[in-house]
Amino acid sequence: MSLELVIGNKRYSSWSLRAWLLLSVNQLSFVERHIDLASANYKEQLRALSPNAQVPLLIDAGLTVFDTLAIAEYLAENYDLAYGWPQDPQRRAQARSYCAMMHSGYSALRSECPMNVARTPTPYPISDKAQADIALLEQCLGGLLRTHGGPFLLGAMGIIDTYYAPVMVRLDRYGLASQVSSELRAYIARILALPAMQAWVEAGRQEAVWSKLER
Ligand SMILES: N[C@@H](CCC(=O)N[C@@H](CS)C(=O)NCC(=O)O)C(=O)O
Known part of the structure; x- marks a missing residue:
């Protein structure tokens, strides 16, 4: 099953960019799902997806990982990242x-x-x-x-x-x-x-x- 990354507006969502860039530079295959943070019901959409009701969130084989720090740690622990944490x-x-x-x-x-x-x-x-x-x-x-x-x-x-x-x-x-x-x-x-x-x-x-x- 492929990774799914739920993100906000690319124009404005800085936290989404962090997670998206990490996946992208590491050439991990993932599906993007977009939530328009300017829409009236964006919070409901997010609450249905993640306890912190924020973007980004990563879904991997049914597991939801939220908050960029947790996403970074999860990817570093479970995927072979060319650009992850330093070895030293x-x-x-x-x-x-x-x-x-x-x-x-x-x-x-x-x-x-x-x-x-x-x-x-x-x-x-x-x-x-x-x-x-x-x-x-x-x-x-x-x-x-x-x-x-x-x-x-x-x-x-x-x-x-x-x-x-x-x-x-x-x-x-x-x-x-x-x-x-x-x-x-x-x-x-x-x-x-x-x-x-x-x-x-x-x-x-x-x-x-x-x-x-x-x-
Ligand atoms: N600490 C969170 C911050 C995430 C965050 O603030 N995301 C913003 C978008 S850049 C968001 O979801 N805003 C909508 C809201 O908080 O209702 C992380 O590291 O992922």
Whole structure:
């Protein structure tokens, strides 16, 4: 039986992108199911599918796995991922720490600049708190790129890169990339150039605009 990934709108759903990108870069075969998060009954649809009533969720042979961190762990444990957690235990611990940090942090940047893959990159005014999130991103991600020498955050591509991909979209689309180091700017370009990312962005551009999330 094939894997099924339930996702939201490609234009806006950053958490969906994380799981979708992980499956895609690893070339796992999966079926996509879409739920329009702008529809009136989207929550009912989600409640019928998953206890957390959010996207993404992964269905594998009748088992429902929800929340991106659990999905990443499930895939890493049960599938042979070319781009998963690092082999080295210390790097693996680092990767997990930075993913957990993404999962629970950067809230000002995330709420002020919703992911919108179709936004024309133009400068956008942000608060001091969101500015501090960017400084932290630079310190953490720029630091990883300088320490490990790239091309991805811990050297080879992995779950950590899929986890930060939506933030790279934000930095680019809200004209914020000029505020980060050349290493991080090159990394943003590298993530956006991934064929899977380009496919997601193109699909997102074709979707309906949801004015609530347009800035
Ligand atoms: N912690 C969850 C967050 C998932 C999440 O916030 N998904 C958003 C879409 S990007 C969602 O389902 N929003 C609809 C809602 O919460 O009602 C994860 O890691 O998967």
